[in-house]
Amino acid sequence: MQTNGFLILDFGSQVTQLIARRLREMGYYSEIKHYAHPIEDIKKSTYAGIILSGGPHSVYENGAPYRSVKELIDLAPVMGICYGMQLICHDLGGKVEPAKHREYGYKTVKWNKSPFKDNSLEQPVWMSHGDVVVNVPGGYTVTAETDDHPAAMEKGNVFAVQFHPEVVHTQRGDEILHYFIEKTNAQKNWKVDDFLKSIQDRVRAEVGPNQNILCALSGGVDSSVLAVLLTRVFGKERVYCVFVNNGLLRKNEFETVIKSYESLGLNLHPVDASEEFLLGLKGLSDPEKKRKAVGRIFIEVFDKAVKRILEQDKVAIHFLAQGTLYPDVIESVSTTGSSVTIKSHHNVGGLPEKLNFKLLEPFRMLFKDEVRRLGLALNLTEELIGRHPFPGPGLSIRVIGEVTKEKLAVLKEADAIYIDYLREKKLYPKIWQAFCVLTPVQTVGVMGDGRTYDNVLAIRAVTATDGMTADWFEFETKDLKEISSRITNKVKGVSRVVYDITSKPPSTIEWE
Numbered sequence: 001m002q003t004n005g006f007l008i009l010d011f012g013s014q015v016t017q018l019i020a021r022r023l024r025e026m027g028y029y030s031e032i033k034h035y036a037h038p039i040e041d042i043k044k045s046t047y048a049g050i051i052l053s054g055g056p057h058s059v060y061e062n063g064a065p066y067r068s069v070k071e072l073i074d075l076a077p078v079m080g081i082c083y084g085m086q087l088i089c090h091d092l093g094g095k096v097e098p099a100k101h102r103e104y105g106y107k108t109v110k111w112n113k114s115p116f117k118d119n120s121l122e123q124p125v126w127m128s129h130g131d132v133v134v135n136v137p138g139g140y141t142v143t144a145e146t147d148d149h150p151a152a153m154e155k156g157n158v159f160a161v162q163f164h165p166e167v168v169h170t171q172r173g174d175e176i177l178h179y180f181i182e183k184t185n186a187q188k189n190w191k192v193d194d195f196l197k198s199i200q201d202r203v204r205a206e207v208g209p210n211q212n213i214l215c216a217l218s219g220g221v222d223s224s225v226l227a228v229l230l231t232r233v234f235g236k237e238r239v240y241c242v243f244v245n246n247g248l249l250r251k252n253e254f255e256t257v258i259k260s261y262e263s264l265g266l267n268l269h270p271v272d273a274s275e276e277f278l279l280g281l282k283g284l285s286d287p288e289k290k291r292k293a294v295g296r297i298f299i300e301v302f303d304k305a306v307k308r309i310l311e312q313d314k315v316a317i318h319f320l321a322q323g324t325l326y327p328d329v330i331e332s333v334s335t336t337g338s339s340v341t342i343k344s345h346h347n348v349g350g351l352p353e354k355l356n357f358k359l360l361e362p363f364r365m366l367f368k369d370e371v372r373r374l375g376l377a378l379n380l381t382e383e384l385i386g387r388h389p390f391p392g393p394g395l396s397i398r399v400i401g402e403v404t405k406e407k408l409a410v411l412k413e414a415d416a417i418y419i420d421y422l423r424e425k426k427l428y429p430k431i432w433q434a435f436c437v438l439t440p441v442q443t444v445g446v447m448g449d450g451r452t453y454d455n456v457l458a459i460r461a462v463t464a465t466d467g468m469t470a471d472w473f474e475f476e477t478k479d480l481k482e483i484s485s486r487i488t489n490k491v492k493g494v495s496r497v498v499y500d501i502t503s504k505p506p507s508t509i510e511w512e
Contacts, residue, residue: 247274
């Protein structure tokens with residue numbers, strides 16, 4: 001471990017990794033450990049500071065994640081965030097209880113003692129909690145408040161906040177983290193070049209000199225950057241890239257992406273399995289069942305692809321590489337035993353033993369923007385790096401209800417019109433993710449002199465940095481009007497367009 005870095009103890013928050021990511025951006029090494037990481041191991045390390053993350057539990061309930069705050073304070077300066085603040089309060093003699101009104105989303109806190117160099121006393125922040133601190137421990141000062149309760153407290157080298165400074169929607173969040181950093185002896189020792197080198201060193205250590213890799217390509221940023229990185233580390237002859245047409249891609253995407261991959265010099269093996277996926281989704285309406293079906297067929301298709309490669313090239317495959325990111329992992333599985341599963345992802349959770357190779361996921365603890373930075377460091381084009389995220393299950397989770405060829409045709413056409421408009425008006429780079437959702441709702445419409453009874457199409461556009469939190473994009477009225485007009489005039493089967501103005505949280509970015 002590098003010295004003078006930060007230890008982040010994870011109590012199960014969905015955004016714990018953002019704390020490490022913010023610190024890395026600011027130039028400070030950090031590492032995340034389970035909240036019960038042995039105190040003996042912590043004592044052996046030279047951490048500049050310790051941060052207690054948020055979490056979904058209540059500190060006063062039986063079985064809630066707990067560790068002694070007193071023993072940590074003796075080792076290094078400590079910062080608590082959300083659950084971390086409540087734990088400090090609860091462990092040191094303060095009082096935490098259920099809030100009368102849960103707080104999710106934006107809230108303004110008022111500082112009694114400003115943490116900012118310009119002495120500002122008000123700050124818009126991002127809240128996500130159902131409990132509140134009622135009384136702070138003895139000797140602690142309430143340094144910030146909302147209308148209802150303490151929002152920050154401090155004593156010596158201990159600093160705690162009820163909100164989440166690590167999420168991008170908290171204004172001046174980095175300055176809050178820096179306020180804590182100043183209480184430590186932390187040294188800036190983390191650079192982007194180190195980041196890329198550490199990933200390259202890790203895959204070299206994991207993959208043996210005579211072992212080959214099957215790289216699962218989706219057409220998106222993550223798998224594309226991964227394929228290029230692995231190809232440059234191990235050579236084209238050892239990295240077999242399989243790109244599957246599951247029939248759930250965007251309009252003409254399969255053909256377009258193939259050309260892009262060929263220009264990158266990848267060892268490409270395209271597979272058209274669109275009919276297999278459509279058949280596997282037949283009769284399924286539940287989103288989790290659709291995701292599971294896509295995952296199952298995905299594995300089956302790769303199994304066949306491996307056999308073809310083995311027969312044609314007379315080689316052995318030892319690893320399956322996937323561009324899985326941390327937001328996929330934290331929504332799908334509990335990385336600490338304390339976080340809550342939100343939804344399953346088709347590329348998360350391991351592989352059937354019959355495939356007989358190991359899983360290689362170098363980006364598993366990274367975020368989308370970090371992968372984009374890696375792509376730029378590898379000299380990939382802005383066009384490829386800047387593509388909006390696209391879900392592994394593809395359009396199957398953007399058709400609400402059962403997926404059919406007819407519904408997919410409607411959705412693909414509408415989505416193409418929407419995205420083309422965003423590119424035409426140069427709005428595409430300003431948006432983190434934009435897409436259409438075909439709802440199962442039908443409404444009465446009038447086209448020409450006739451009555452229609454067609455689908456409601458929802459459009460979504462969000463701004464984000466890492467995908468862990470997101471806010472809806474504020475279109476100008478004229479843009480929404482034109483998008484709606486183009487879709488309803490050109491896409492048969494859509495009679496009404498609505499715009500989703502829900503942030504994450506409380507919603508997820510995708511509808512399913």
